[in-house]
Structures are given as C-alpha cells and as structure tokens.
Amino acid sequence: MATHPHLSTSAITTTTTTASAAAAANPKLSLIRPQICFRRHVICPITPFLTSHPIRNVSVDVHNHRRLLLLPPRAFAADVSGHLIQDAGATVLVVAGAYALVSGFDNLTRRQIIEQSLSRKLVHILSGLLYMGCWPIFSTSTDARYFAALVPLLNCARLLVHGLSLVTNEDLIKSVTREGKAEELLRGPLYYVLILILSTIFFWRESPIGVVSLSMMCGGDGIADIMGRRFGIHKIPYNKHKSWAGSISMFIVGFLISTGMLYYFSIFGYFELNWVLTIERVAIVALVATLIESLPTKGGLDDNISVPLVSMLTAYLSFGFQP
Numbered sequence: 001m002a003t004h005p006h007l008s009t010s011a012i013t014t015t016t017t018t019a020s021a022a023a024a025a026n027p028k029l030s031l032i033r034p035q036i037c038f039r040r041h042v043i044c045p046i047t048p049f050l051t052s053h054p055i056r057n058v059s060v061d062v063h064n065h066r067r068l069l070l071l072p073p074r075a076f077a078a079d080v081s082g083h084l085i086q087d088a089g090a091t092v093l094v095v096a097g098a099y100a101l102v103s104g105f106d107n108l109t110r111r112q113i114i115e116q117s118l119s120r121k122l123v124h125i126l127s128g129l130l131y132m133g134c135w136p137i138f139s140t141s142t143d144a145r146y147f148a149a150l151v152p153l154l155n156c157a158r159l160l161v162h163g164l165s166l167v168t169n170e171d172l173i174k175s176v177t178r179e180g181k182a183e184e185l186l187r188g189p190l191y192y193v194l195i196l197i198l199s200t201i202f203f204w205r206e207s208p209i210g211v212v213s214l215s216m217m218c219g220g221d222g223i224a225d226i227m228g229r230r231f232g233i234h235k236i237p238y239n240k241h242k243s244w245a246g247s248i249s250m251f252i253v254g255f256l257i258s259t260g261m262l263y264y265f266s267i268f269g270y271f272e273l274n275w276v277l278t279i280e281r282v283a284i285v286a287l288v289a290t291l292i293e294s295l296p297t298k299g300g301l302d303d304n305i306s307v308p309l310v311s312m313l314t315a316y317l318s319f320g321f322q323p
Helices: 009-025 060-070 073-110 116-133 144-163 170-176 182-186 188-202 208-231 244-267 275-294 303-319
Strands: 030-032 035-039 042-046 049-051 239-243
Touching: 073 116, 073 144, 073 170, 116 170, 116 188, 116 208, 116 244, 144 170, 144 182, 144 188, 170 182, 182 188, 188 208, 188 303, 208 239, 208 244, 208 275, 208 303, 239 244, 239 275, 244 275, 275 303
Parallel strands: none
Antiparallel strands: 030 049, 035 042
16 A cells, blocks of 8 residues: 655554554543545545544545445445436426426416515525425435536526527516516526525535525525515615615524524534524624625625625634534
8 A cells, every 4th residue: 555655654653653552541532543534525634643522423425435435336326326316306306396386476476466576575585495495305415416406507597598588488577577677587586596506516405604695695685675665664874775674674584594494404414503602603694694785786786696695704704614
C-alpha cells in the first residue's frame, strides 16, 4: 500500500503508539484509527488523533457508500436500480402534485371563489413548502437531490418557453403574474424556481440552511403580501409600499414555518439540533429577512431573490454549512 510522500512508516507507527498510550491513560479520550472518510464525493485520509468529544455517527450517505462497496455485483445493481425506481417514481409523483395544486387554484379563480391575487400568493406559499415536504420520499442515494431538482427545473423550462412567448398560455400567465404580462414570468416566478433548484442541489435535506431560506421565501414572504393587502393600513416610514402588518406577519409566520420544517426533517434523522440555540438562530434569520423584505425594491432585487439569499447567508453564519 502506498504511503504519504512526506510521512515515513516509523513516524506513523510512533504516532499510533503514542495515541494508544494516551488513550489507555485517559479512558475519556477516544482513539480514531487511520481510515478513509467518505463525505459525498470527497475522499480524505484521516490520521490518528485524540478527541474528548463523542464521535458522531456517520451520515446516511456515508453508510450507503460503504455498504454498496461491500455488496456483490448483482446485489449492488439491484440496490442502485431500486434507488433509481424510487427517485423516478417520487419525481413523477411530485410533478403530478404540483400540477394538481396549480390547476386547483386556477379552477377556484375561474369560478371566482377566491381572488386572483390571493390565488397567486397561496400557490407561492404552498408549492415551495409542499415540494420541500416531499424530499423525504426520495431515496438515500447521493443522486436523489438531482431527481428532486428536476421538478423545479421542468417548471423553469415552462416559464422560459411561455415568458419568451414561444408558446402562449393565458391561464399560466394569470395565475402567477401580477399584471398578466408574459414577460413577468421571467422575473419573480423564474427567480422562485431557480432558488428551489439552488437549495435542492447545494443544501438538500442535509442542512438547515436550505430549509430555513425556502421557508422564509415561500411562507414568510408569501404571507407578508397577503396580510399587507388586507390589513396594511399603517405603512412603514421608510417604505410606503410596505406595511407593519405585512412585516410583522412575515417575521412570525416565517419563524414558525422555519422551525416547523426543521422539526419535520429532524424527525427523519437528517440532522440533530440544539433547539434552544436553533430557535434563537431562526429568529435572527427571520428578523434579517423581514428587514430586507421591507426595504424599497423599485429597480432593485426581487423579493424572491433578496429574501432567500439573505436568509441563506444569515443561516450560514448561524448554523454553518454542515448540519
């Protein structure tokens, strides 16, 4: 077996012996032997070291990598095909659910049961949250996130086709735009699905960052518009287009939905959180996102870009990239 170019065999043996002796002298210390640590697609050698902290359990992805490497060829192929079938089926199911959700609100709008503006915001809130809530039905494969990302990717292609007027669909335009113009599809709605794709691929269900940022964009920002339109009598001094009712609602609802989604994913074991610290961190993210949403945006960034990106940055500083 090849050794590290800058380490001799005697040096490694001495390090291991010293570490073993220290561990025997102090039972609270854990000795970690040389091994190969798998983290997603990265392989990094770990030399012996001592730690007084309990050793964390390996993630589901790490477990699957090692388990698959030990499987015989036929069992390996069966396991991989099982993941593909599960992920493909989950993708079809989520696409069908998204289509049913949008179609249902379109019917309610046509029958004048609910207003078009309310329908648009309810789709804004529910589509992203329900999509995120479906992540656990995908397999434990490291490629599952890419299957899940196909759902907003298909919607992205649909928005581009209709936004560029290559195909005309008046129902789609009315259901997701403010003024009923095709070019509006290339702004807020397109940014929305791009953020879904970004969060799915880069954060997935393994990190609180994506969960919190999507919760603030979908739930917090969505409820701010609804409550602002209905109860927004008192305007914010620095932005007459925003109200105290909308901003307060965004903070409260965004905080509650973010916390609820984090708890939901923790039930499935995707991450473990210190809930006292988590509540504080989510409150900070909600507050910062609310302040950003309340700023004047004429000629600036759309809320579907500014709110999730600022939430990601704040959550990153609070939680760190890893769960």
